[in-house]
Structure formats: structure tokens, C-alpha cells
Amino acid sequence: MDRFLFLTFGGLSTGAVYAAFALALVLIWRAARVVNFAQGAMAVATAYVGYAVASATGSYWVGLGAAVLAGLLLGALVERVLMRFVGHANPLNEVIVALGLVLLIQAVLGMVFGNGYRPAAAPFDTDALTLGGVAALSPYDLWVLGAVLVVVVLLALLFTRTPIGLRMRAAAFAPEVSRLLGVDVSRMLTLGWALAAAVGALAGMLVVPTGLGLHPHAMDLVFVVAFTAAVVGGLDSPAGAVVGGLLVGLILSYVTGYLGPDTTPLAVLVLLLAVLLVRPGGLFSSARARHV
Amino acid sequence: MTGVLEVEAVSAGYGPVPVLRDVTFAVPAGTIAAVLGANGAGKTTLLRTLSGLLRPAGGRVRFDGADLRGVRVERLVRRGLAHVPEGRGVVAELTVEENLRLGGLWRSDRADARRAQDEVYELFPALARRRRHAGHQLSGGERQMLALGRALIARPRLLLLDEPSLGLAPKVTAQIMALLRRLCDDRGLTVLLVEQNVRSALSVADQGVVMSLGRVVTAAPAARLRDDDQLRHAYLGF
Amino acid sequence: MTATRPSARSGVDRPAGPSPLRRLLPGAPAAAGPRGSTLLRHLAGAVLAGTLVVLLTNQLAPYQNLQVARVCAFLCVTAGYTVLVGLNGQLSLGHGALMATGAYTVALVQRAFDERGVQGRWILPLSLLAALAATALAGLVIGLAAARLRGPYLAGVTLAVATLVPAISTIFTGVFNGEQGLRFPAETPPAVLGAYFQPERWLAWIALLAALLTVLLLANLVRSRFGRSLRAVRDDEVAARLAGIHVARTQVLAFVVSAGCAGLGGGVYAVLTATVAPGKFPLELSLFLLMAIVIGGLGSLAGAVWGAVLLVALQDLPSLLTETFSLPSGLAQRLEGNLALAVFGLILIVVMLAAPGGLHGAARTLVARLRTRRRAPEH
Numbered sequence: 001m002d003r004f005l006f007l008t009f010g011g012l013s014t015g016a017v018y019a020a021f022a023l024a025l026v027l028i029w030r031a032a033r034v035v036n037f038a039q040g041a042m043a044v045a046t047a048y049v050g051y052a053v054a055s056a057t058g059s060y061w062v063g064l065g066a067a068v069l070a071g072l073l074l075g076a077l078v079e080r081v082l083m084r085f086v087g088h089a090n091p092l093n094e095v096i097v098a099l100g101l102v103l104l105i106q107a108v109l110g111m112v113f114g115n116g117y118r119p120a121a122a123p124f125d126t127d128a129l130t131l132g133g134v135a136a137l138s139p140y141d142l143w144v145l146g147a148v149l150v151v152v153v154l155l156a157l158l159f160t161r162t163p164i165g166l167r168m169r170a171a172a173f174a175p176e177v178s179r180l181l182g183v184d185v186s187r188m189l190t191l192g193w194a195l196a197a198a199v200g201a202l203a204g205m206l207v208v209p210t211g212l213g214l215h216p217h218a219m220d221l222v223f224v225v226a227f228t229a230a231v232v233g234g235l236d237s238p239a240g241a242v243v244g245g246l247l248v249g250l251i252l253s254y255v256t257g258y259l260g261p262d263t264t265p266l267a268v269l270v271l272l273l274a275v276l277l278v279r280p281g282g283l284f285s286s287a288r289a290r291h292v
Numbered sequence: 293m294t295g296v297l298e299v300e301a302v303s304a305g306y307g308p309v310p311v312l313r314d315v316t317f318a319v320p321a322g323t324i325a326a327v328l329g330a331n332g333a334g335k336t337t338l339l340r341t342l343s344g345l346l347r348p349a350g351g352r353v354r355f356d357g358a359d360l361r362g363v364r365v366e367r368l369v370r371r372g373l374a375h376v377p378e379g380r381g382v383v384a385e386l387t388v389e390e391n392l393r394l395g396g397l398w399r400s401d402r403a404d405a406r407r408a409q410d411e412v413y414e415l416f417p418a419l420a421r422r423r424r425h426a427g428h429q430l431s432g433g434e435r436q437m438l439a440l441g442r443a444l445i446a447r448p449r450l451l452l453l454d455e456p457s458l459g460l461a462p463k464v465t466a467q468i469m470a471l472l473r474r475l476c477d478d479r480g481l482t483v484l485l486v487e488q489n490v491r492s493a494l495s496v497a498d499q500g501v502v503m504s505l506g507r508v509v510t511a512a513p514a515a516r517l518r519d520d521d522q523l524r525h526a527y528l529g530f
Numbered sequence: 531m532t533a534t535r536p537s538a539r540s541g542v543d544r545p546a547g548p549s550p551l552r553r554l555l556p557g558a559p560a561a562a563g564p565r566g567s568t569l570l571r572h573l574a575g576a577v578l579a580g581t582l583v584v585l586l587t588n589q590l591a592p593y594q595n596l597q598v599a600r601v602c603a604f605l606c607v608t609a610g611y612t613v614l615v616g617l618n619g620q621l622s623l624g625h626g627a628l629m630a631t632g633a634y635t636v637a638l639v640q641r642a643f644d645e646r647g648v649q650g651r652w653i654l655p656l657s658l659l660a661a662l663a664a665t666a667l668a669g670l671v672i673g674l675a676a677a678r679l680r681g682p683y684l685a686g687v688t689l690a691v692a693t694l695v696p697a698i699s700t701i702f703t704g705v706f707n708g709e710q711g712l713r714f715p716a717e718t719p720p721a722v723l724g725a726y727f728q729p730e731r732w733l734a735w736i737a738l739l740a741a742l743l744t745v746l747l748l749a750n751l752v753r754s755r756f757g758r759s760l761r762a763v764r765d766d767e768v769a770a771r772l773a774g775i776h777v778a779r780t781q782v783l784a785f786v787v788s789a790g791c792a793g794l795g796g797g798v799y800a801v802l803t804a805t806v807a808p809g810k811f812p813l814e815l816s817l818f819l820l821m822a823i824v825i826g827g828l829g830s831l832a833g834a835v836w837g838a839v840l841l842v843a844l845q846d847l848p849s850l851l852t853e854t855f856s857l858p859s860g861l862a863q864r865l866e867g868n869l870a871l872a873v874f875g876l877i878l879i880v881v882m883l884a885a886p887g888g889l890h891g892a893a894r895t896l897v898a899r900l901r902t903r904r905r906a907p908e909h
């Protein structure tokens with residue numbers, strides 16, 4: 001029972017990171033109808049920036065800010081320089097360009113920083129506190145949960161309460177009509193990519209200290225898990241991404257805890273396939289059917 | 293003839309084959325011009341070209357004397373041009389309220405945007421009852437009202453309307469036509485009205501522009517098109 | 531969109547199967563013969579290309595022959611892969627894992643015989659056939675799921691498959707021996723070729739035969755009715771269905787064929803070193819393969835040849851650079867592996883942005899342009 005609780009808390013904490021990551025995927029999917037396969041690599045790149053700044057300034061928080069800022073810039077750059085010019089004749093084109101970006105980013109990181117693992121310090125203790133004899137959450141887990149919660153709330157406010165959020169939604173749903181109404185759709189697209197990459201950067205900063213370490217491939221599996229989380233929630237639904245992330249975090253925590261860490265990738269695949277074959281729109285998709 | 297809108301020898305299309313050929317006409321300020329023609333005549337293509345969604349292959353479009361070439365679509369609304377596109381002008385995922393707010397977002401005069409929004413609700417009480425409903429929950433007629441109302445929030449000087457009567461009850465159609473007339477007479481609004489409903493369009497228009505196979509075959513005062521049996525038979529088929 | 535569509539696709543649409551082989555043939559008729567002779571024509575091209583490569587291998591040093599062999603092994607994979615992605619529009623990122631499946635099958639079969647002391651020339655073809663069958667089966671399973679998935683979803687699922695390779699090999703350590711991987715008896719040239727026959731040349735021949743058979747089969751396949759169904763399904767599923775094409779079956783079959791080719795290629799790849807290990811089939815391998823078919827031109831078998839050649843050639847780039855410019859060892863170490871990665875990534879991006887038809891499409895456009903220019907003064 002204790003172990004179950006321990007795994008549950010751990011699952012929620014990693015699930016929160018997956019949620020943030022999935023949210024980043026959903027943001028871009030909604031804005032541009034592109035699954036950003038480079039999300040993981042971009043997050044690794046910003047995490048390198050973050051931890052480099054953190055070790056240079058001695059402050060984790062400055063590093064975190066730098067990573068998020070780098071995410072904003074990188075996202076905008078990727079959209080303005082690459083994605084904008086991808087032909088739409090074939091829906092696979094964007095995926096292929098994103099995959100090229102994965103190779104490029106990982107290679108550049110390897111050339112600049114080397115392929116080895118770099119330690120990444122956590123700002124808080126990662127050892128679990130015991131509550132009434134049960135090992136529960138660590139201070140770091142609490143920080144992760146809190147940070148993701150804040151991001152989710154801020155994003156929700158941005159999209160539902162602000163003019164810029166209304167513009168971004170309209171531009172995503174009906175680009176042509178939005179242009180006729182004076183919305184600069186192309187700028188909204190850039191903004192969407194920038195926001196998503198910033199959220200991804202935050203997720204990257206949060207996930208790296210949890211045993212992953214920092215190396216160019218740190219997010220390979222994380223990306224697959226986050227994609228699964230986004231699919232579980234429905235690629236169109238930000239709320240679904242959050243719930244999907246937590247759910248996948250929990251499931252994987254149990255699988256890893258009870259069956260061993262080697263089974264995790266297998267569990268991810270099974271989960272992903274199960275959701276796609278049973279409910280292709282995701283568990284929380286709206287009634288309107290979408291052909292997967 | 294000069295006017296708020298001057299279209300000179302415009303040609304445009306979707307690929308190598310032009311849909312519009314050498315289209316020329318003008319709409320004087322404060323008047324309504326009805327664009328008539330069979331399905332596929334190029335009416336929608338014309339409006340899309342005027343508002344810049346489609347790049348013209350040749351010719352010139354002037355609005356208030358200024359050449360519109362190179363003006364980005366999203367800037368046009370700030371110049372006073374509003375385009376209600378054919379069919380799906382409403383953002384289905386947004387609520388009625390959000391759709392209307394979207395129409396006024398670009399305006400720096402927030403207070404007037406709000407006032408304009410209230411006017412739309414007054415004009416179309418059906419919308420006021422459905423403020424919080426999403427666009428896809430509206431009936432076809434309500435959507436048309438919403439799209440038209442949203443365009444009016446921009447307080448445009450030139451309004452391009454693509455089949456506003458589509459799916460509307462005759463009574464509502466008549467209301468909208470009367471509203472357009474009033475806006476023209478009172479506020480000096482200029483309207484380019486694409487319509488299949490020839491009778492009601494001609495009843496309110498000052499001028500009729502008849503298109504066929506991408507060309508303007510005749511541009512004449514609406515009264516003449518209405519009353520001249522020969523013209524009507526030849527171009528409008530009734 | 532309508533304007534770009536035909537031009538973007540035209541490089542892909544034409545069945546490009548026999549052309550690379552035919553190009554090598556100076557006096558080959560330019561116009562296609564009657565339909566019935568397609569098989570013969572492809573066969574003649576394959577024999578000719580094979581002969582040329584065999585002659586070439588006689589001149590090459592061992593390492594270069596190994597390179598030829600690797601190109602041929604990759605050609606098996608890229609040829610099948612380009613048919614799936616380019617002609618059928620299914621983006622799989624799991625072909626690295628499928629190669630691993632084929633490689634491990636070969637290793638397991640060969641070891642099984644070796645442990646029982648059984649020897650014979652027939653073990654190699656048998657193990658390769660087993661690799662083909664096992665991978666085709668894996669392809670069937672993935673394909674059945676894939677037939678219900680589209681675009682990015684399929685890419686995501688197969689990406690998940692690709693991340694599985696190391697995990698599977700450690701979960702079933704008893705069978706696959708974890709990170710270490712498996713060794714099996716190395717393939718040696720038969721005695722009839724003489725005692726001093728270069729082993730690498732023999733390996734190149736084996737790989738060449740596999741590649742020729744694969745390309746020959748695929749070239750005929752894309753020319754057949756099935757090939758047309760593949761394209762029809764890619765372009766418009768609804769229309770294909772209305773035309774009486776069984777969409778799901780076509781997609782599954784495409785996946786099975788493509789997977790089989792990947793398995794054969796993976797098997798041959800394993801034979802070249804007589805080892806398999808999960809480290810040889812990382813996630814990037816799938817991306818490398820994608821680069822190879824994109825640079826050649828999606829859907830083009832000729833492009834698959836270009837791609838396989840570049841895949842092998844570019845992987846040698848870093849060592850070539852470090853040797854030529856005698857870089858400091860720290861830098862050399864960082865460039866090791868990463869440089870090829872960066873080049874591949876850049877190629878993927880640049881080709882997709884600038885020449886979605888790939889090298890082959892670009893070359894074709896160029897040739898066509900030159901031809902019209904040459905012809906112009908006559909009129």
C-alpha cells in the first residue's frame with residue numbers, strides 16, 4: 001500500500017511534466033495542425049541554455065528564465081525560418097522537416113557540449129518527505145506540480161480572457177475569416193510556436209533533474225510519452241493534454257514500479273496503440289468526430 | 293464614373309486558367325451595387341480578389357482612390373473595407389459574443405466597439421439571446437446575422453457581402469436589405485452585394501453588375517435591369 | 531495549393547523503377563516497350579547493373595567493398611521504405627526497428643544451427659528468408675494498426691516502436707543478450723572462388739544480390755495494378771474506395787512488403803559484421819533512412835539508390851574530415867558521429883524546403899530543362 005502511494009505521488013509529479021510537454025504539443029497542433037516532432041529536441045536545447053546560464057550565474061532561477069526565453073525565441077525562429085516555408089502539398093512534409101530539425105539540434109548540441117551526460121542540479125531536495133510513515137512527495141515534486149499548475153492556469157487565462165488569446169484561437173480555427181477581421185494570422189502562428197516552445201522549455205527544465213541528466217537525447221523517450229499523453233487527451237484539447245499527462249504519468253509510474261523500468265517503452269506503445277485504436281480522437285475529444 | 297470602389301480590368305484565378313477576365317466597374321459612394329450571375333460566374337472570386345484573399349493576375353483595384361495592390365488583407369479592415377465571406381463566415385468554435393468581440397479587436401476606440409456590439413444585439417435580438425452559444429450551435433440564419441453584424445462592428449465604409457440571404461427566411465432577408473439601404477442612406481455606407489436572390493437584390497440596389505463566365509456582361513442601373521424585360525431575359529433568365 | 535500540387539507530385543508519381551538501371555545502359559531504348567516486356571526490361575537492367583557492380587568489386591579494396599555491401603544492404607531498406615512513404619503516404623519511423631528485427635532473426639537462426647553444429651551454405655539464405663518472414667509478420671501487425679492511423683499519428687506510433695529496440699533486447703536478455711547483442715559465425719567465401727578470395731568482396735556480392743532482387747521485385751510491383759492502388763490510396767482514400775480499391779488491405783500490404791524489405795536489409799546488414807547489438811539500431815537510424823529516401827525523392831526507387839549511397843558515404847564524412855585536416859582530438863571527438871547527424875538533418879530540411887522532389891526529381895527537372903533548351907534553336 002505504501003509503495004502504491006509512493007508510486008502514485010511520483011506518477012503525479014512526472015505526469016505533471018508530461019502534461020506540460022503534451023500541452024506544448026497541443027498548442028502547436030491547434031495553431032498550425034502540425035505535430036511538432038522536434039519538441040523534445042527543442043526542449044533539450046533550451047535546457048542546455050538554462051543550465052549553462054544557471055551554472056554561470058549560480059542561480060537556478062535565472063537559468064530557468066533564460067531557458068523559457070530561449071524557448072520563446074527558438075519557437076518563433078523555427079516557425080519563421082522553417083515551418084512557414086514548408087509546402088503543404090503533402091501533409092507529411094512538416095513532420096519530415098521537424099525530424100530533420102531533431103537531427104540538427106541534437107548534432108549541434110553534441111558538437112558544442114559533447115555527447116556525455118552533464119549533471120543538472122535541482123533547486124529543491126529530490127528526496128521524498130515522509131508523511132505519516134509514507135514516503136510521499138519530495139519538495140522538488142511539489143515545485144514541479146506547482147510550476148505546471150501555474151503554467152496551465154496562466155495559459156487558460158491567456159486564451160479565454162485576453163484579446164490576444166481570442167486572436168490566437170480565431171486564427172487557428174478560421175485563418176481566412178480572421179484575416180478579414182484584421183487579425184495578423186501569421187504573427188499569431190509565430191506566437192503560438194513561441195509559446196509552445198516556451199512551455200516545452202519549462203517542461204524540459206523540470207524533467208532533466210529527475211534522474212534523466214542532461215544530454216542531447218535526454219528527451220527522446222519523454223517526447224514519445226508526451227505524444228502519448230497528448231493523444232490520450234486528444235490533440236485538440238489543452239485540458240485533455242493535462243489530464244492525459246497526469247494519467248500517463250500515473251500508469252507509467254505503476255508499470256515502472258511493479259514491472260521494472262525496462263518495460264516502460266513497451267507500456268507506452270501499448271497505451272498509445274490502445275487509445276488510438278479504441279478512441280482515435282482521444283479520451284476527451286469533443287463530440288465532433290475527426291478522422292485520425 | 294468614379295466611386296469609392298473602382299475595379300479596372302481585373303483578372304484573377306486559382307491556377308493557370310483565369311476565372312475573372314478583364315472585370316471593370318465602379319461603385320459610387322453611398323450606393324449599393326448588386327453583383328448577379330449564375331453559379332460559377334465568378335462572383336465569389338471577385339469578392340475574394342477585391343479583399344486581397346486572392347492575388348489579381350492583372351488590373352487594378354482602387355478603394356477611396358488608393359491602389360489596393362500590396363495592401364495586406366488584415367490591414368484592409370482598418371481602411372474601412374469589410375468582407376462577409378460566402379457561407380462560413382462565423383468561427384464555429386467561438387461563442388457569439390467572442391465572434392462579435394473579434395470583429396472589433398483591431399479598433400483602438402474600445403468604447404465605440406462595445407457600442408457597436410450592443411447595436412448588433414439590438415439589430416438582431418436572436419443573437420442577443422444566444423451570446424454564450426458557440427457558433428456551431430447557431431442556425432444557418434443566425435450565422436448569417438452574426439457574420440453581418442460582426443462586419444458592421446468595424447463600422448466599414450465599404451461592405452462586401454457574399455450571398456447574405458443564403459438560408460434566411462424571406463422576412464429576415466427583407467429586413468437585411470432594408471437595413472443595408474438605411475445604412476447607405478444614413479451613414480454613406482457603400483455595399484457590393486452578391487446575390488442569387490435577384491429580385492430582392494435589385495429591389496434595394498442602385499446598380500446591377502451582371503457577370504457571366506468571369507466577365508461583366510452588363511452594368512446598368514438597377515431600375516433598368518428590373519424594368520427592361522429584354523435585359524432581364526437576356527441576363528437574368530426571368 | 532492547386533498550383534504547387536502537380537509539380538510537387540509529378541517527380542514522385544512516375545514509376546521511377548527501372549530508370550536508374552536503364553540509365554546505365556547506353557543504348558537502351560528511351561521509350562517504354564509494350565507492357566508485357568516490363569519484367570524482362572527490369573530483369574535485363576538488373577543483370578546489367580549487377581554485372582557492373584561485380585566488375586567494380588574486383589577492383590576495390592576490402593574496406594571499399596564493405597562500403598558497397600553496406601550500400602546494398604541499405605538499398606534493400608530504402609527501396610521498400612520509399613514505396614511505403616512516397617507511394618502510399620504512410621510515414622513510418624519504425625524502419626530502424628524493423629531492420630533490427632531482421633538482423634536479430636538472422637543472428638538467432640544462425641546461432642541455432644551453429645549451436646547444434648550444423649553447417650552449410652544454405653543456412654545463410656535460410657536465415658535471410660527467416661528474417662524477411664519475421665519482419666513481414668511484424669510489418670503485418672504494425673500495418674494492421676497503421677491502416678487505421680493517419681499522418682502524424684502513424685509517425686508517433688512507429689516512433690514509439692523505434693524506441694522499443696533497446697528495451698526489448700534488455701527485457702528478454704536471455705534471448706537477445708541485452709546491450710552486448712549477439713555474435714554468430716562470419717560468412718566466408720566458398721572454396722570454389724579460391725583460397726585467397728577477398729571475404730569483403732563475397733559479402734558485397736551477397737548484399738548486391740539481395741538488393742537487386744529487392745529492387746527488381748519492387749520495380750515490377752510499383753508498375754503493377756497494386757502500384758497504382760498504392761498511389762490512389764495516397765492521393766485520395768475516398769476516391770480510391772469508390773474506385774473499388776480495398777484501402778485498408780492496400781495499406782497493410784504496403785506495410786508488409788516494406789517491412790519485409792527492411793528485414794532483409796537488416797539481415798544482410800547483420801551478416802556483414804556477423805554481430806547484432808541494440809546500439810546499432812538507435813532512433814536516429816530511422817531518421818537516417820528517412821533522410822535517404824527524402825534526398826533521393828520520395829517514392830522513387832532511383833532515389834532510394836542515391837539515398838543508400840549517400841547514407842553510407844556521409845557516415846564516413848567525419849573520419850574523412852579529421853584525417854584530412856588533422857583536427858585536434860577534442861574537436862574530432864565531438865564531430866565524431868555528430869557531424870553526419872547535422873549534415874543529415876540539414877539535408878532533410880533543405881531538401882524538403884527547396885526540392886521536395888529530391889535529388890532525383892531535381893536532376894530530372896534539370897535534364898528536362900536542358901533538353902528543351904537544346905531543342906529550342908531548331909524551331
Ligand SMILES: Nc1ncnc2c1ncn2[C@@H]1O[C@H](COP(=O)(O)OP(=O)(O)OP(=O)(O)O)[C@@H](O)[C@H]1O
Pocket residue numbers: 306307311329330331332333334335336337338532
Ligand atoms: N478554390 C478554387 N480552386 C479552383 N477553382 C475554383 C475555386 N473556387 C472557385 N473556382 C472556380 O472558379 C469559378 C468561379 O467560382 P466562384 O466561386 O467565384 O463562383 P460564384 O459566382 O461565386 O458561384 P456561386 O453562385 O455558386 O457561389 C468556378 O468555375 C469554380 O469552379
Ligand SMILES: [Mg+2]
Pocket residue numbers: 335336337378
Ligand atoms: Mg459564390
